[in-house]
Amino acid sequence: MSREEMLALGWDELDVLLINGDAYVDHPSFGCVLLARWLIHHGFRTGLVAQPRWDSPDDLLVMGRPRLFAGVSAGALDSLLAHYTAFRKKRHDDAYTPGGKAGARPNRACLVYANLARRAFPGLPLVLGGIEASLRRVSHYDFWTDALRRPILMDAKADLLVWGMGERAILECARRLDQDRNQGRDQSQGANVLAGIPGTAWLDKLNAEGRPAKPPATLADAPLMTLPSHQQLLDEPEQLLRLTQMLEQQVHRGDAWAFEPVDGRALVLAPPPAPLTTAEMDELYSLPFCREAHPVYTQPIPAAEMLRTSITSHRGCGGGCSFCSLALHQGRHISSRSADSILAEARALGRDAASGRRSKAGVAISDVGGPTANMWQAHCALEDAGTKAGSDGPTGMRKSRCRRSSCCFPTVCKAFVAPQRKHVELLRAVAALPEVKQVRVASGVRADLALRDAEALAAYTGEFTGGQLKVAPEHCAPSVLALMRKPPLAVFEAFLESFVRQSRAAGREQYVVPYLMSAFPGCTDEDMYALAHWLRQRRWNPRQTQCFIPTPGTIATAMYYCAKNEAGEDIEVARSDAARLRQHRILMPVAETAESPRKPQGMRRSENRQDRRKR
Numbered sequence: 001m002s003r004e005e006m007l008a009l010g011w012d013e014l015d016v017l018l019i020n021g022d023a024y025v026d027h028p029s030f031g032c033v034l035l036a037r038w039l040i041h042h043g044f045r046t047g048l049v050a051q052p053r054w055d056s057p058d059d060l061l062v063m064g065r066p067r068l069f070a071g072v073s074a075g076a077l078d079s080l081l082a083h084y085t086a087f088r089k090k091r092h093d094d095a096y097t098p099g100g101k102a103g104a105r106p107n108r109a110c111l112v113y114a115n116l117a118r119r120a121f122p123g124l125p126l127v128l129g130g131i132e133a134s135l136r137r138v139s140h141y142d143f144w145t146d147a148l149r150r151p152i153l154m155d156a157k158a159d160l161l162v163w164g165m166g167e168r169a170i171l172e173c174a175r176r177l178d179q180d181r182n183q184g185r186d187q188s189q190g191a192n193v194l195a196g197i198p199g200t201a202w203l204d205k206l207n208a209e210g211r212p213a214k215p216p217a218t219l220a221d222a223p224l225m226t227l228p229s230h231q232q233l234l235d236e237p238e239q240l241l242r243l244t245q246m247l248e249q250q251v252h253r254g255d256a257w258a259f260e261p262v263d264g265r266a267l268v269l270a271p272p273p274a275p276l277t278t279a280e281m282d283e284l285y286s287l288p289f290c291r292e293a294h295p296v297y298t299q300p301i302p303a304a305e306m307l308r309t310s311i312t313s314h315r316g317c318g319g320g321c322s323f324c325s326l327a328l329h330q331g332r333h334i335s336s337r338s339a340d341s342i343l344a345e346a347r348a349l350g351r352d353a354a355s356g357r358r359s360k361a362g363v364a365i366s367d368v369g370g371p372t373a374n375m376w377q378a379h380c381a382l383e384d385a386g387t388k389a390g391s392d393g394p395t396g397m398r399k400s401r402c403r404r405s406s407c408c409f410p411t412v413c414k415a416f417v418a419p420q421r422k423h424v425e426l427l428r429a430v431a432a433l434p435e436v437k438q439v440r441v442a443s444g445v446r447a448d449l450a451l452r453d454a455e456a457l458a459a460y461t462g463e464f465t466g467g468q469l470k471v472a473p474e475h476c477a478p479s480v481l482a483l484m485r486k487p488p489l490a491v492f493e494a495f496l497e498s499f500v501r502q503s504r505a506a507g508r509e510q511y512v513v514p515y516l517m518s519a520f521p522g523c524t525d526e527d528m529y530a531l532a533h534w535l536r537q538r539r540w541n542p543r544q545t546q547c548f549i550p551t552p553g554t555i556a557t558a559m560y561y562c563a564k565n566e567a568g569e570d571i572e573v574a575r576s577d578a579a580r581l582r583q584h585r586i587l588m589p590v591a592e593t594a595e596s597p598r599k600p601q602g603m604r605r606s607e608n609r610q611d612r613r614k615r
Contacts, residue, residue, distance in 0.1 A: 001049070017046075020130075021079060023293065039170065070126055073132070111155055136553070137152065162199060164273075167284065176197075177193065215268070243260070286344070306366075321484055323520070327554075349365065350362060377422055402415070421456050442470070451491065469499065473516070522565060
């Protein structure tokens with residue numbers, strides 16, 4: 001964070017500088033910090049600048065020019081999602097900023113930080129990463145300007161984009177550039193060695209055949225997917241849905257390259273890297289995180305407080321919900337830590353509590369989970385788990401035999417193995433540690449999976465629910481659930497019945513907290529009234545109701561943009577702010593809805609885009 005800290009470590013310069021839109025919290029749930037620790041662990045001197053001023057590059061110059069490259073991330077959220085609500089009103093809080101105050105990062109933070117880095121370090125290789133860059137890596141619909149935007153590399157002028165989980169890719173970037181510098185090559189030419197790293201994207205010229213002009217040697221015998229061009233997307237909105245489906249398949253199959261023609265250039269996408277093994281996950285999460293915010297901050301950081309006693313057990317999700325960005329960012333392959341690694345972290349949290357830093361009564365662990373808690377150690381029985389080691393190091397690719405868009409929709413796949421009893425045994429082992437006061441599962445469970453194992457469901461209900469259990473039925477209308485790739489309502493009702501029965505058997509008064517969504521593509525006012533009626537029948541007053549936000553890169557956003565379902569059939573879309581708010585208020589009383597259908601200055605109102613296209 002500062003030159004004094006760098007010198008105290010005995011470093012006279014940095015190898016890598018990471019620029020991040022979140023505050024600096026030394027916790028593994030903060031992605032940029034996790035990557036910094038990973039690089040340091042592998043011998044690269046890495047510094048981090050958190051939430052720099054964006055009117056001057058001075059904050060980036062504090063530790064000097066890095067030897068290898070600078071990396072840029074907007075933070076844990078897309079910066080526009082962090083700044084604006086579903087109705088385009090400006091948010092007044094930010095969980096990743098000291099004091100929870102909004103305004104510490106700019107809109108389109110990746111672009112702004114990349115421009116700052118170019119001003120601060122001319123000629124230095126520049127790498128984009130994080131969820132904002134990852135989900136905007138190809139042409140995408142931008143809800144906040146109601147426009148189709150080019151791939152972010154076309155605007156950021158960076159040399160490389162790391163998409164998805166970046167440990168393998170960023171380490172390979174550092175190794176290649178380090179080798180290049182050690183051979184005496186000029187730093188400004190270093191970006192030339194980065195092309196071809198799995199899990200990355202870069203810009204190339206188009207040759208006479210309309211293909212990338214300088215493909216990496218590893219592309220020679222590999223399958224290459226030609227995505228619809230940016231111009232095709234402008235001319236035929238339904239092509240965005242096709243592009244998103246192709247990108248989803250490219251990520252899941254694991255061995256295919258892809259490219260998108262954009263304004264006479266080619267955006268080239270390498271295949272995803274092999275997911276981290278259990279041993280690598282254990283190594284990553286055993287790094288010496290102190291789980292505290294940097295001492296420079298005088299106000300608490302809400303996200304740090306919320307995540308302080310949570311433990312990540314795995315990453316990835318097999319659900320494949322059409323509105324979820326995890327399918328494209330973390331992937332459907334689930335990488336799990338070992339039980340020993342998780343227990344070691346729980347003991348460390350307990351030691352912190354016992355030392356008086358937090359509590360002397362033992363630590364209350366708020367969560368042991370991931371995107372979906374009951375998918376720890378889940379895997380596909382059909383998947384070829386082997387990797388092909390690349391000549392440049394551990395950047396191997398995995399090839400999947402499966403072509404399903406979801407492991408759980410329309411029903412849970414027979415080949416999807418989710419050993420939930422092992423997860424329960426893990427939770428019990430954590431709870432039995434003398435340093436641990438209690439364990440809860442805050443990340444929520446997948447209802448259709450939980451119903452497949454009554455013993456595990458009884459344990460989740462009776463032992464690890466702190467009065468409320470989060471479940472995401474999202475809706476009740478069959479047509480909307482199908483568009484969401486969610487199980488039928490009957491599955492949730494069966495889960496609810498079992499949960500109530502198990503809670504009574506355990507002598508506990510507990511509740512399910514249902515996550516619900518309004519204004520989803522294909523959802524009508526009648527569907528929302530049906531959902532409201534279903535809730536009234538159960539005397540539920542929903543609190544966890546969100547209006548659908550078309551975030552870049554998802555299938556649902558593509559459906560919103562082109563008003564078609566995945567089969568290419570027309571669907572009704574609530575497009576204007578007024579129509580979206582009307583659906584939302586069917587569930588939420590007007591007095592409780594602080595939103596109104598207006599938007600921030602400088603953004604166009606999202607009226608009925610389809611009508612404009614027809615005109």
